[in-house]
Amino acid sequence: DQNTFQAIISHCKEYGFVFQSSEIYDGLSAVYDYGQYGAELKKNIKDYWWKSMTQLHENIVGIDAAIFMHPTTWKASGHVDNFSDPMIDNKDSNKRYRVDHLIEGYADTLEAADKTALLDQMELLLKENDLPGLKTLIEEKKIKCGVSGTVNWTDVRQFNLMFSTQLGSVTDEASEIYLRPETAQGIFVNFLNVQKTGRMKVPFGIAQIGKAFRNEIVARQFIFRMREFEQMEMQFFIRPGTQKEWYEKWKEERMQWHLSLGVDPAKYHFKDHVKLAHYADAAVDIEFEFPFGFKEVEGIHSRTDFDLKQHQEHSRKKIQYFDTEINQNYVPYVIETSIGLDRMFLLTICNAYAEEDLSTPEKADSRVVLKLPAKLAPIKLAIFPLTKKDGLPEIARELMDSCKSAFYCFYEEKDAIGRRYRRQDAIGTPFCVTIDHQTKEDGTVTIRHRDSMEQERVPMSTIKQLVLDKIS
Numbered sequence: 001d002q003n004t005f006q007a008i009i010s011h012c013k014e015y016g017f018v019f020q021s022s023e024i025y026d027g028l029s030a031v032y033d034y035g036q037y038g039a040e041l042k043k044n045i046k047d048y049w050w051k052s053m054t055q056l057h058e059n060i061v062g063i064d065a066a067i068f069m070h071p072t073t074w075k076a077s078g079h080v081d082n083f084s085d086p087m088i089d090n091k092d093s094n095k096r097y098r099v100d101h102l103i104e105g106y107a108d109t110l111e112a113a114d115k116t117a118l119l120d121q122m123e124l125l126l127k128e129n130d131l132p133g134l135k136t137l138i139e140e141k142k143i144k145c146g147v148s149g150t151v152n153w154t155d156v157r158q159f160n161l162m163f164s165t166q167l168g169s170v171t172d173e174a175s176e177i178y179l180r181p182e183t184a185q186g187i188f189v190n191f192l193n194v195q196k197t198g199r200m201k202v203p204f205g206i207a208q209i210g211k212a213f214r215n216e217i218v219a220r221q222f223i224f225r226m227r228e229f230e231q232m233e234m235q236f237f238i239r240p241g242t243q244k245e246w247y248e249k250w251k252e253e254r255m256q257w258h259l260s261l262g263v264d265p266a267k268y269h270f271k272d273h274v275k276l277a278h279y280a281d282a283a284v285d286i287e288f289e290f291p292f293g294f295k296e297v298e299g300i301h302s303r304t305d306f307d308l309k310q311h312q313e314h315s316r317k318k319i320q321y322f323d324t325e326i327n328q329n330y331v332p333y334v335i336e337t338s339i340g341l342d343r344m345f346l347l348t349i350c351n352a353y354a355e356e357d358l359s360t361p362e363k364a365d366s367r368v369v370l371k372l373p374a375k376l377a378p379i380k381l382a383i384f385p386l387t388k389k390d391g392l393p394e395i396a397r398e399l400m401d402s403c404k405s406a407f408y409c410f411y412e413e414k415d416a417i418g419r420r421y422r423r424q425d426a427i428g429t430p431f432c433v434t435i436d437h438q439t440k441e442d443g444t445v446t447i448r449h450r451d452s453m454e455q456e457r458v459p460m461s462t463i464k465q466l467v468l469d470k471i472s
């Protein structure tokens with residue numbers, strides 16, 4: 001619910017995960033910075049995706065293309081002409097809305113059958129780009145978005161989501177370039193470079209992680225919809241005619257990736273696209289149940305040979321593959337998997353966040369804990385000497401030195417042990433180790449497990465391997 005979501009947003013700020021960009025200047029709308037723990041968590045999610053896509057697939061390689069691309073790229077891809085959302089303004093309140101969000105929001109208040117009919121009507125109008133029709137639909141349904149009486153709407157306009165800027169100081173038209181709105185095109189234009197230099201054989205994939213920029217009309221829900229964000233995309237090049245089978249395979253494989261992080265499967269579902277993008281012959285979203293409802297986190301798209309053909313036509317360079325198995329030249333088809341890194345971050349935090357009541361008959365108590373998968377946690381091991389004296393810090397430092405090159409450790413000697421544990425719970429550290437006087441006698445330490453809060457006594461010499469086993 002919204003209260004939980006607000007608590008999660010506050011938690012992200014209070015514990016150094018996510019800050020509003022340029023906060024001292026009152027922030028910049030829908031732009032965010034990752035703090036000390038957020039940057040680690042984000043990097044761990046990135047690494048987990050990268051490794052499972054490239055290292056674990058012998059036929060997928062990764063690249064890192066530039067954000068700036070030749071302007072013709074976006075003409076070829078269809079973004080200049082089609083990458084827009086319909087928007088409408090309320091002239092009285094000066095509030096701006098995305099028409100599809102407005103209608104979808106209103107549809108949520110309807111009975112199932114009416115809701116489907118309304119959304120179908122909207123999809124049709126969107127498909128036909130019938131802007132006056134969309135406005136009439138809003139007016140007919142009295143979709144007032146909290147305003148009573150008649151609303152003084154503007155006409156519906158198509159709003160292109162690409163940011164543009166000038167390359168160099170020459171102000172002729174050709175120097176206008178865009179910040180990429182998706183990473184995919186950097187892969188398509190490098191198809192031949194990678195295929196040839198890597199001696200890749202179809203079917204094979206190219207993966208990439210990088211920034212993308214969209215001038216979203218309405219930015220909502222924290223880092224769910226941002227204007228600057230990161231995507232993790234993979235384009236899988238296949239023989240024409242095999243797209244159905246590869247589409248199903250990637251759907252399945254990507255869902256398994258999500259489930260491998262230990263999320264309750266009931267929190268995920270597939271949602272087929274009703275309205276297909278201009279390049280797709282099939283498309284599905286993987287949706288997760290965020291505190292504000294089921295929403296898209298990843299898309300799997302069967303893109304046909306649309307992109308490579310478009311680039312072939314606009315660049316006038318042949319982009320083809322010679323398949324030695326069937327002795328044929330063709331433009332490969334593409335299955336794409338596209339996931340938002342920031343959305344995956346939000347998903348991970350939402351799924352991990354728990355407020356627990358630990359009250360006993362004697363004492364009221366509670367804690368906030370992030371039950372992150374150990375492999376994603378920013379800090380893997382916190383090391384605490386029980387006191388600041390008696391040689392305990394020295395022993396703790398020894399453990400720190402033997403572990404810190406293998407995984408991220410955190411050392412702290414201030415405050416009561418209980419308070420130190422709670423601070424680590426709040427940032428999701430799976431293990432805490434306490435060095436006490438007994439350690440000096442028999443070399444054992446107490447290891448405390450985050451989720452169960454159980455403590456066990458084990459030899460200090462086993463700690464490193466114990467943590468390594470849990471994070472690999």
Ligand code: ATP
Nearest residue numbers: 214224225226229296297298299338339340342343
């Ligand atoms: P939406 O319908 O929510 O606008 P989309 O269908 O346009 O998203 P895609 O173009 O398929 O999204 O992008 C692939 C992925 O990139 C999405 O599944 C999402 O995780 C992520 N993404 C897209 N737009 C944003 C954004 N503004 N902020 C953060 N992540 C985004």
